[in-house]
Amino acid sequence: MAAEAPFLAVSEYFQSPYGSVSFAKKDQLPMVKTKGGKTVTGVSTVARHLSQAGTVSCGLTLEDQAAVDQWLEYHVTQVVHCGQNQQLCTQVLQELNNYLSDKVYFVTHHPTVADIILYHGLHNIFTKLAFHDKEKYVHLSRWFNNIQQDKRLRQSLQPLTFSRTSLYSS
């Protein structure tokens, strides 16, 4: 199931138990039961929980953690709506591209849960882009291509092809 993929990726990457994640029937909201017996719902909360429950420590400072949270929020408020709104889609791609112009990963110098969730959110958009469009967002494409090489992060998604040709250079 497609909705599971990002959480599978997060849980595998941070080696946290995936078993307890389930999806609400009505609106497909993910839920997870914590060790304390509580239930948390919502994409970013579940993703965050999975990233912290794992045995792999992310070693984030408080500032980094805040930045990660902000990107998760960006995913929930902006990226997920891109499918229906072409104008928003271009704006989001442009924004992310500008942001990544001097960075390799969204936060810090290694993949974080923000990279994983955004990769899964953007995969749908990227499959529809033509080669020259991908080339237009060269920073975002570079990041995307880099992330998708890790099989743990990619899960069931298809790897996309990127190519920089001189044909389109203008």
Place this chain on the structure above:
Amino acid sequence: MGFGDLKSDAGLKALNDFLADRSYIEGYTASQADSVVFAALSSAPKASFPHALRWYNHIKSMDRSALPGVKKPLDSYGGAVPAQGGGDADDDFDLFGSDDEEEMDAIKQQRIKAYTEKKSEKPKLIAKSNLILEVKPWDDETDMKKLEECVRTVKCDGLIWGTSKLVPVGYGINKLQISCVVEDDKVGTDFLEEEITKFEDFVQSMDIVAFNKV
């Protein structure tokens, strides 16, 4: 192969272009390849090389001695970036067996010249078309001679009238078939139609029967 002298702007530019769509020098994780190239840089690249600078900052954040992989000579990294000066290393890749680069260049220049000459000649060829028009009169009382005269009065640059004949339609009515040669760039069919149908007294309608490129 190689980026050339990484302390010069040309080398940095090669590195910058190479890193535009890559995060690391080799593969998709940091490795000794990054470490080798990093060590070859004297300082952080200028802001005018954004891709190189981004990579530099990223690698700087890591413990470079602990990266995986094996160190290779600096020149073995980088894609097929055109070597600027000192391009001795690409002898092995010369598929065409010509060792004389100057000769190759000369041949290339010659071909480019020949091509541009050929291209510049092309527009001199004027595209012409052979048209056959059909002009229909109102009724059997229309003076066909007069009609033909009227049609032939249409004159413009690039238009030459040819032979004509009357073709019977029925009930004593004839239509006029007339051929002409036009230069495509100067005369349009719309223009012809407009001009001919101006003779309202004689012409009921006008059609283009045939349109052949000459």
